[in-house]
Amino acid sequence: MNEFDLIARLAGTLPADASVVVGVGDDCAVLDVGLADRWLLFKTDAVVEGIHFTPSATPEQIGHKALARALSDIAAMAGTPTHALVTLALAGTFDVSFVEGIYRGMNALAARHKVAIVGGETTTNPERMLISIALLGWAAKDKCVRRSGAKVGDAIFVTGELGGSLAGRHLEFEPRLSEARWLAKSFSIHSMIDLSDGLAGDLRHILKVSDVGAELLAKAIPVSRAAKLRGPEGSATKPRLLAALADGEDFELVFTIASADAVSLLDAWKQKFPALRLSCIGKITTGTGITLRDYQGVRPLNVQGYTHFA
Amino acid sequence: MNEFDLIARLAGTLPADASVVVGVGDDCAVLDVGLADRWLLFKTDAVVEGIHFTPSATPEQIGHKALARALSDIAAMAGTPTHALVTLALAGTFDVSFVEGIYRGMNALAARHKVAIVGGETTTNPERMLISIALLGWAAKDKCVRRSGAKVGDAIFVTGELGGSLAGRHLEFEPRLSEARWLAKSFSIHSMIDLSDGLAGDLRHILKVSDVGAELLAKAIPVSRAAKLRGPEGSATKPRLLAALADGEDFELVFTIASADAVSLLDAWKQKFPALRLSCIGKITTGTGITLRDYQGVRPLNVQGYTHFA
Numbered sequence: 001m002n003e004f005d006l007i008a009r010l011a012g013t014l015p016a017d018a019s020v021v022v023g024v025g026d027d028c029a030v031l032d033v034g035l036a037d038r039w040l041l042f043k044t045d046a047v048v049e050g051i052h053f054t055p056s057a058t059p060e061q062i063g064h065k066a067l068a069r070a071l072s073d074i075a076a077m078a079g080t081p082t083h084a085l086v087t088l089a090l091a092g093t094f095d096v097s098f099v100e101g102i103y104r105g106m107n108a109l110a111a112r113h114k115v116a117i118v119g120g121e122t123t124t125n126p127e128r129m130l131i132s133i134a135l136l137g138w139a140a141k142d143k144c145v146r147r148s149g150a151k152v153g154d155a156i157f158v159t160g161e162l163g164g165s166l167a168g169r170h171l172e173f174e175p176r177l178s179e180a181r182w183l184a185k186s187f188s189i190h191s192m193i194d195l196s197d198g199l200a201g202d203l204r205h206i207l208k209v210s211d212v213g214a215e216l217l218a219k220a221i222p223v224s225r226a227a228k229l230r231g232p233e234g235s236a237t238k239p240r241l242l243a244a245l246a247d248g249e250d251f252e253l254v255f256t257i258a259s260a261d262a263v264s265l266l267d268a269w270k271q272k273f274p275a276l277r278l279s280c281i282g283k284i285t286t287g288t289g290i291t292l293r294d295y296q297g298v299r300p301l302n303v304q305g306y307t308h309f310a
Numbered sequence: 311m312n313e314f315d316l317i318a319r320l321a322g323t324l325p326a327d328a329s330v331v332v333g334v335g336d337d338c339a340v341l342d343v344g345l346a347d348r349w350l351l352f353k354t355d356a357v358v359e360g361i362h363f364t365p366s367a368t369p370e371q372i373g374h375k376a377l378a379r380a381l382s383d384i385a386a387m388a389g390t391p392t393h394a395l396v397t398l399a400l401a402g403t404f405d406v407s408f409v410e411g412i413y414r415g416m417n418a419l420a421a422r423h424k425v426a427i428v429g430g431e432t433t434t435n436p437e438r439m440l441i442s443i444a445l446l447g448w449a450a451k452d453k454c455v456r457r458s459g460a461k462v463g464d465a466i467f468v469t470g471e472l473g474g475s476l477a478g479r480h481l482e483f484e485p486r487l488s489e490a491r492w493l494a495k496s497f498s499i500h501s502m503i504d505l506s507d508g509l510a511g512d513l514r515h516i517l518k519v520s521d522v523g524a525e526l527l528a529k530a531i532p533v534s535r536a537a538k539l540r541g542p543e544g545s546a547t548k549p550r551l552l553a554a555l556a557d558g559e560d561f562e563l564v565f566t567i568a569s570a571d572a573v574s575l576l577d578a579w580k581q582k583f584p585a586l587r588l589s590c591i592g593k594i595t596t597g598t599g600i601t602l603r604d605y606q607g608v609r610p611l612n613v614q615g616y617t618h619f620a
Contacts (some may be wrong), residue, residue: 003432007404010413014427015420019392029428030395031446034345044354044395044444046433051388082329083341085354087442096316103320110325117324118339122313127437131396134354134444136341 010197025209026147027076027193030139039144041079041137043072049128053171059101059170060108067130070195071113071175072251076194077140077146078184083178086120089130102131105240113177138172150191150210150287154256154284156264157286160277162199164251170249180253182272187265191254198248199281200301203290206256213287216301218294220247223280245301256284283288316493335519336457337386337503340449349454351389351447355380359438363481369411370418371481376441377416379506381423381485382561386504387456388494389449391423391487396430399440406435412441423487451496459502460520464566464594467575470587472509472555472560474536480559490563492582497575503566509556509591512609513600516566523597526611530605531555532589566594 011024021039022030028041047053057065067084074081086106088099110117159176171285176194183189191206199221207214217262218241227243257265262286263279269278284289321334332340338351357363357376367375377394385392396416398409423447466617469486486504493499501516509531513572517524530552537553567575572590579588595601600611 005428006432008407009406010410011429013410013413013417014429015424016426016428017416017424020426020428023426024429029393031396031428033343033350033392035343040343040446042395042444043392044397044429044430044433044442046397046399046442048399048433048435050436051434082343083339083352085352085444086341087354088357089358089440096319099316100323103323106323107323112468114325114327114335116326116330118330119321119334120323120340120354121356123358123440124361125358125435125438125440126360128435128436130433130440132354132356132401132442134352134395136352136446136451138343177527197436204454254597260401268489306323 022146027073028075028079028137028142034189038138038140039241041071041077041087041139042068043073043135044132046130046131047204053061057171059098060105062119062131062270063102063105064109065171066133067109068173068175068251070135070196071109071177072135072196074135074137075177075180076182076192076253077144078192079113079137079138079144080181081135081137083136084110084115084117085134086117086132086172087132088120090122091129092124092126144190145184146195147191147206148209148258149207150212150284152212152284153257153284154190155259155280156214156216156254156256156282156284157261158199158222158252158254158279158281160250160252161222161224162195162227162252163240163247164224164229165247165249167226169226173251175251176253179273183255185281186268187257189259190256190258191251195250195252195254196248196249198246199254200245200290201248203254206254207288207290213285213289213291215291215298216282216286218292220281221280222277249288257285260266318579328329332456337383338389338447340387340454347510348448349558351384351387351449352444353380353383353445355383355395356440356442358440367481369408370415371416372441373412374419375481376576377419378483378485380443380560381425381487382504382506384445384447385485385487385490386502387449387454388499388502389447389454390491391425391445391447393446394420394425394427394443396427397442397444398430398432399435400432401439402434402436418602455494455499455502457501457503457516458517458519460522460566460594462522462594462596463569464500464591465569465572465590466513466524466526466564466566466594468532468560468562468564468589468591470511470560471532471534472537472562473533473550473557474506474539475557475559477536479547485559485561486563489583489586495563496578497567499566499592500566502563505560505562505564506558507555508560509564510555510600511558513564515601516564517598523595523601524592524601525595525603525608526592528587528602532587532593537601569593
């Protein structure tokens with residue numbers, strides 16, 4: 001049983017009430033707390049030593065990544081993060097300067113995105129460090145983008161380049177908060193998710209809850225330089241396209257938009273974010289699951305994103 | 311360096327803003343999110359296998375304790391909990407029915423206090439289970455009780471009985487939410503905290519931020535049956551009074567109130583909560599720290615609460 005099966009099995013049993021706009025099954029929980037124009041976003045995310053970072057990571061990188069992952073989930077709903085709590089589970093003995101480095105990394109990222117770190121707690125996890133972030137934010141009620149709005153005929157877009165993140169990017173990525181808010185403000189974005197488990201896996205979450213399928217164009221998928229460097233297509237090492245589809249930890253945005261808006265989106269994006277690639281990689285279709293169109297024709301994409309407990 | 315020293319060292323570096331009513335240093339963070347009459351309360355708390363529970367605990371007890379600890383912090387500010395997220399860090403292989411048991415324990419407690427569990431995540435912690443709870447709640451702006459309001463001359467009260475919690479109570483306690491709300495609604499409560507690290511340790515948090523001292527009356531401190539059973543006063547086992555002062559995990563409320571209100575509080579309490587003991591255990595004084603008055607006279611209380619990373 002993987003993470004998603006377990007969560008699905010547990011979700012039906014959870015106590016809920018009318019204030020819960022979106023519970024389990026989107027990037028954040030969405031709550032109505034009585035504010036006229038906005039919803040509260042609520043999210044937790046954890047990183048674990050040896051799984052999400054290795055001893056070669058600096059403490060600043062570890063702190064950055066811990067907070068950035070949660071911020072990326074706020075971005076995926078076009079939200080604005082506001083307040084964070086930090087749970088730091090440390091081995092019995094620890095180096096205070098290392099912990100201060102973790103906070104330097106978190107604080108710098110938090111300050112850049114105007115997030116207040118309002119406390120937290122330390123606890124003991126004898127064998128390895130674990131950092132859990134609880135994050136609050138808000139989204140305008142009419143601009144909050146969910147996973148469930150993809151429509152047949154939509155164009156599918158992805159920011160940045162995919163694959164090879166473990167070569168370094170996963171420790172230093174900047175969450176796509178301003179890009180996501182600009183998108184939701186400027187266009188009617190039908191559905192969105194951030195890429196943590198890989199395009200092939202995360203896009204399926206959109207398809208499932210929107211009850212649609214997708215056709216991806218192989219040559220349109222933006223492959224990162226890190227994925228290309230790792231090995232040429234067809235060699236014994238991992239093919240580049242597979243890396244872009246399934247490596248995970250990209251923390252880019254995938255979203256869908258009416259195809260009629262695609263050209264004006266690309267034009268406006270180039271003006272607004274000239275340094276960040278935006279790619280149209282396919283379209284939403286009837287049916288279920290993902291098909292891939294390449295020089296050999298169209299075939300079902302069986303590769304899954306990395307279905308980890310992470 | 312213990313938990314409190316580390317948090318104090320880090321606290322000064324944290325990014326903050328005007329929406330933060332109370333950040334580090336109280337039972338919950340208190341946030342102004344733009345609601346006219348209420349503040350948002352925000353709290354995280356974690357339990358770790360082998361530290362906060364042992365293999366002899368049932369999964370229902372583990373789930374109950376994980377959520378109850380965080381709820382107790384909402385109680386300490388006289389708040390009302392509303393929404394929780396659950397981070398479950400599991401060993402690589404786990405028993406699905408055990409995880410379902412944990413959720414049964416959490417869900418039952420959540421339903422009793424009208425808390426919606428709005429999602430969470432699972433991750434891997436190979437050597438031991440860790441459960442982190444992120445909790446939201448609210449408090450009326452004019453009823454939110456902080457640690458910092460104790461005044462010289464206040465009477466100090468404690469609910470329930472103290473000590474010996476590890477004999478069983480720590481897995482089954484009911485957070486004092488309704489009691490705390492009734493107190494804040496019915497009386498002017500000057501300061502309050504919940505007892506997680508033991509009376510001797512937690513009362514010091516009130517004293518420090520209120521810039522006052524306390525004199526406790528040894529014979530007035532309510533010692534639990536579990537602490538009494540463990541060993542008679544003066545034997546080779548732990549003295550009863552020390553157990554009540556320092557065992558920790560009581561999850562009772564300690565609060566201070568003007569001494570003029572003490573008698574009417576005791577009368578009203580007996581009417582409202584006849585099954586739960588309420589004890590006046592001393593008074594707030596000038597100076598710093600805690601003194602203990604017993605049959606030998608008055609002396610400084612040097613015993614600390616358990617200053618764990620937990």
